[in-house]
Amino acid sequence: MSTVELKEFLKAKIDEIENNSFLIYIKNILNNKIDDLIILTSKQKASIAKGQFEYSEGNFKNNDFVNEEIEKWLKE
Template sequence: MSTIELKEFLKAKIDQIDDDSFLEEFKNIIDNKVENEIILSKEQKEAIKKSQLEYLEGKFTTNDFVNEDIEKWLKE
């Protein structure tokens, strides 16, 4: 199926859908593809802000440190 045929097929199928929530989600997917922008929920944005603050406060562990701990634990 060519790109033009696929677009026409999708347009015809979309015209048959009456589910507003599905159409809204489909619109979001298309908007995201066109705008190439990641859409985050409020919870995701809050989690990112919290993680950034923890990083700035030095509240993180490096992979090397964790790997050393794992090696010690495995030798016990």
């Protein structure tokens, strides 16, 4: 596909899009601002929510503890 054909294809596809959020996403990509916009899947959102809940319940280990455990395992 040539550059001209690719541009025409993309223009046609963009013209078909009715979803404003998706158009904004495309605009951000074209403006090189993709780092400002993070789109997560439902599964990713659920995983983050689960992690936040576990943290709020105190169900985590701090970095020092984990490093000590790793050192023990490496010595075995």
